[in-house]
Amino acid sequence: MTDAAEAGVRIIAVANQKGGVGKTTTAINLGTALAAVGRRVMILDLDPQGNASTGLGIERANRAVTSYEALMGEATLAEALVDTAIPNLSLVPSTIDLSGAELELVDQPRRAHRLKEALSAPAIVDNFDYVLIDCPPSLNLLTLNSMVAAHSVLVPLQCEFFALEGLSLLLRTIDQVRESFNPALEIQGIVLTMYDARNNLSDQVAADVRGFLGTKVYDTVIPRNVRISEAPSHGQPALIYDHRCAGSQAYIKLASELLRREEARIAA
Ligand SMILES: Nc1ncnc2c1ncn2[C@@H]1O[C@H](COP(=O)(O)OP(=O)(O)OP(=O)(O)O)[C@@H](O)[C@H]1O
Numbered sequence: 296m297t298d299a300a301e302a303g304v305r306i307i308a309v310a311n312q313k314g315g316v317g318k319t320t321t322a323i324n325l326g327t328a329l330a331a332v333g334r335r336v337m338i339l340d341l342d343p344q345g346n347a348s349t350g351l352g353i354e355r356a357n358r359a360v361t362s363y364e365a366l367m368g369e370a371t372l373a374e375a376l377v378d379t380a381i382p383n384l385s386l387v388p389s390t391i392d393l394s395g396a397e398l399e400l401v402d403q404p405r406r407a408h409r410l411k412e413a414l415s416a417p418a419i420v421d422n423f424d425y426v427l428i429d430c431p432p433s434l435n436l437l438t439l440n441s442m443v444a445a446h447s448v449l450v451p452l453q454c455e456f457f458a459l460e461g462l463s464l465l466l467r468t469i470d471q472v473r474e475s476f477n478p479a480l481e482i483q484g485i486v487l488t489m490y491d492a493r494n495n496l497s498d499q500v501a502a503d504v505r506g507f508l509g510t511k512v513y514d515t516v517i518p519r520n521v522r523i524s525e526a527p528s529h530g531q532p533a534l535i536y537d538h539r540c541a542g543s544q545a546y547i548k549l550a551s552e553l554l555r556r557e558e559a560r561i562a563a
């Protein structure tokens with residue numbers, strides 16, 4: 296193995312300030328696909344909506360310690376970790392409590408570094424190959440914490456009319472984070488989501504994004520697929536709910552493309 300398994304943990308912020316573009320779906324299903332090929336994966340739910348926690352079947356009652364306590368320094372991330380039904384896949388859950396973190400941290404020193412410090416514990420660094428941070432739909436202090444902590448940002452992008460404008464703002468934000476906090480922050484890749492082959496606009500947007508960002512855009516495209524949208528209400532990744540559906544197959548392909556690109560990055 297020549298990817299993160301050798302190189303140490305790879306922390307990836309799954310981010311886009313636009314709501315409903317497939318951040319959580321990507322974190323859950325990419326995480327599941329990486330775990331299925333033997334990588335040790337943590338999904339860190341950094342969204343007060345708690346959709347990654349719900350989508351992985353972790354009930355509120357089983358979220359005693361969450362990303363909120365870890366950010367506030369009231370617990371370690373290791374204490375917040377819960378197992379999921381998927382071997383090799385652990386979760387740091389969240390609840391609505393996390394919505395208070397921004398205000399509570401506002402006058403705290405090193406408030407943008409809270410997550411980085413929590414993730415640098417040996418219990419995390421030594422025990423995981425990939426950490427996927429599911430960010431909220433906002434460029435707030437939570438997302439900033441994720442970008443300060445991360446090696447890279449993975450951007451799910453829905454193939455729709457305003458996609459490129461939202462992307463420019465996100466790229467500017469990543470530049471600012473590089474300048475002020477995290478010079479090494481990379482773009483892991485852009486993944487086109489909810490692609491609809493019957494819709495000409497989907498094609499046009501995909502071509503524009505590839506023209507703009509070139510090889511940073513994954514070859515793998517995630518199709519719009521009803522099985523993907525059904526899976527969370529069963530508390531299961533789509534990959535478990537129906538591994539044969541087109542959406543699950545696309546996430547399996549995305550995971551192998553990501554691993555292939557990681558090998559190339561590490562070899563370079
Ligand atoms: N490829 C897909 N095909 C069909 N439905 C999808 C697909 N990807 C995501 N969805 C559905 O679209 C909705 C939004 O997806 P998701 O929750 O992953 O987006 P998000 O970016 O995390 O949203 P938020 O910004 O609220 O956190 C969900 O209901 C999800 O099940």
Ligand SMILES: [Mg+2]
Nearest residue numbers: 318319342346
């Ligand atoms: Mg989400």
